[in-house]
Amino acid sequence: MKAIIPAATVSRLPLYLRCLGEIPPSQTTCSSEQLAEGAGVNPAQVRKDLSFIDPPGVRGVGYDVAELRALLRRELGLTKQYRVAIAGAGNLGSALTMYPGFNEAGFEVVALFDTDVTKIGTTINSLTVQPFKNIGAIVASLSVSIGVIATPLEAAQEVADRFVDAGIRSILNFAPAVLKRPAGIEVRRVDLSTELQILAYHQTQVGG
Amino acid sequence: MKAIIPAATVSRLPLYLRCLGEIPPSQTTCSSEQLAEGAGVNPAQVRKDLSFIDPPGVRGVGYDVAELRALLRRELGLTKQYRVAIAGAGNLGSALTMYPGFNEAGFEVVALFDTDVTKIGTTINSLTVQPFKNIGAIVASLSVSIGVIATPLEAAQEVADRFVDAGIRSILNFAPAVLKRPAGIEVRRVDLSTELQILAYHQTQVGG
DNA sequence: TAGATTGTTAATCGATTAACAATC
DNA sequence: TAGATTGTTAATCGATTAACAATC
Numbered sequence: 424m425k426a427i428i429p430a431a432t433v434s435r436l437p438l439y440l441r442c443l444g445e446i447p448p449s450q451t452t453c454s455s456e457q458l459a460e461g462a463g464v465n466p467a468q469v470r471k472d473l474s475f476i477d478p479p480g481v482r483g484v485g486y487d488v489a490e491l492r493a494l495l496r497r498e499l500g501l502t503k504q505y506r507v508a509i510a511g512a513g514n515l516g517s518a519l520t521m522y523p524g525f526n527e528a529g530f531e532v533v534a535l536f537d538t539d540v541t542k543i544g545t546t547i548n549s550l551t552v553q554p555f556k557n558i559g560a561i562v563a564s565l566s567v568s569i570g571v572i573a574t575p576l577e578a579a580q581e582v583a584d585r586f587v588d589a590g591i592r593s594i595l596n597f598a599p600a601v602l603k604r605p606a607g608i609e610v611r612r613v614d615l616s617t618e619l620q621i622l623a624y625h626q627t628q629v630g631g
Numbered sequence: 632m633k634a635i636i637p638a639a640t641v642s643r644l645p646l647y648l649r650c651l652g653e654i655p656p657s658q659t660t661c662s663s664e665q666l667a668e669g670a671g672v673n674p675a676q677v678r679k680d681l682s683f684i685d686p687p688g689v690r691g692v693g694y695d696v697a698e699l700r701a702l703l704r705r706e707l708g709l710t711k712q713y714r715v716a717i718a719g720a721g722n723l724g725s726a727l728t729m730y731p732g733f734n735e736a737g738f739e740v741v742a743l744f745d746t747d748v749t750k751i752g753t754t755i756n757s758l759t760v761q762p763f764k765n766i767g768a769i770v771a772s773l774s775v776s777i778g779v780i781a782t783p784l785e786a787a788q789e790v791a792d793r794f795v796d797a798g799i800r801s802i803l804n805f806a807p808a809v810l811k812r813p814a815g816i817e818v819r820r821v822d823l824s825t826e827l828q829i830l831a832y833h834q835t836q837v838g839g
Numbered sequence: 840t841a842g843a844t845t846g847t848t849a850a851t852c853g854a855t856t857a858a859c860a861a862t863c
Numbered sequence: 864t865a866g867a868t869t870g871t872t873a874a875t876c877g878a879t880t881a882a883c884a885a886t887c
Contacts (some may be wrong), residue, residue, distance in 0.1 A: 500835035627708035
């Protein structure tokens with residue numbers, strides 16, 4: 424069992440990884456200050472974060488770019504490919520299916536579900552929309568490990584329950600719902616309307 | 632000037648608001664425990680959060696649903712309508728333009744920009760895609776106050792700069808970039824790939 | 840050696856929560 | 864009154880950051 428990395432640190436590691444990817448090959452070493460700049464955090468934060476993963480840093484020199492990159496990928500579990508299923512083939516689900524960033528980051532969308540009979544059987548990004556009731560068999564046969572909920576609010580809890588039944592333990596939820604789920608199931612919520620509401624609050628603050 | 636509400640509290644207020652919206656009209660009062668359940672937090676957290684906005688709570692009774700709802704909407708600045716401009720008319724930008732949750736929450740997408748000449752002039756959700764270079768005039772004439780970046784990474788900083796030039800002070804950024812910007816400009820970042828990477832990390836933890 | 844930069848400690852800061860008096 | 868539930872304090876917890884010895 425690996426050391427437990429604080430959640431706040433885990434959420435910053437991908438930023439460091441991205442920052443490393445933007446460093447030109449001519450530069451073989453980088454400092455915590457450079458990573459901090461790229462991630463928008465404090466240099467001490469970077470060093471503290473990296474201290475959880477036994478980093479390849481050399482005092483007076485910095486971090487070896489290639490080594491740190493490989494280490495971060497290993498720690499984040501990105502050395503293997505993850506297969507993703509998306510529930511909800513509406514505008515958002517379709518856009519996510521075609522989102523290039525997922526593939527770039529090593530994730531592959533392999534299944535797309537909907538309950539709407541007018542959508543089932545249609546093809547989006549060379550993926551045929553499947554009836555949601557087949558989720559169990561499809562998730563098992565395609566070894567899906569991450570489920571994405573891109574359905575309306577009303578369907579979200581039901582979809583989450585079926586995902587869990589099908590053996591999925593990681594869920595990315597775009598519906599504005601706080602999902603009930605058993606222990607051990609990780610849910611990340613992306614709530615687009617809430618993000619705008621938070622921005623709206625700040626407009627009231629700065630004299631807008 | 633209003634009291635400053637901690638950022639963590641601000642990000643939970645929309646959850647309480649949503650929870651209140653789901654309470655049937657027959658129930659005129661609700662407890663911190665009920666709100667906590669709906670938002671997935673501790674009841675003490677709810678009371679503490681609400682204490683920043685002088686809540687209409689009555690000891691032994693609870694909060695008046697209608698009053699608390701109105702207060703939260705007022706505090707979050709949701710009593711007025713906000714106009715939103717989206718940069719990037721690709722799959723994600725198109726999906727966001729059609730996202731029903733924005734309108735439900737009181738936000739109106741009034742402009743959609745792209746630099747791609749094959750997209751300019753086409754119509755998405757009855758909105759004509761505009762050339763990005765016209766952003767200044769359009770933002771001013773339509774009183775846009777929130778900008779959304781749904782472009783590829785390469786264009787994100789440039790779009791942010793133009794948004795700021797055009798007078799936008801609140802930005803929702805879907806590109807995986809940490810944007811440089813002047814003080815007083817609020818940016819919320821939604822990084823879809825990073826969310827998956829965080830989920831991937833947890834799969835390495837629980838024995839996946 | 841002098842300069843640079845890490846790794847780590849300890850201090851600071853802020854957020855969460857338990858506890859309970861106030862009070863309906 | 865007894866029971867319920869808020870508002871608030873104080874304790875706890877965890878995250879951030881300044882500082883600096885270690886060391887290349």
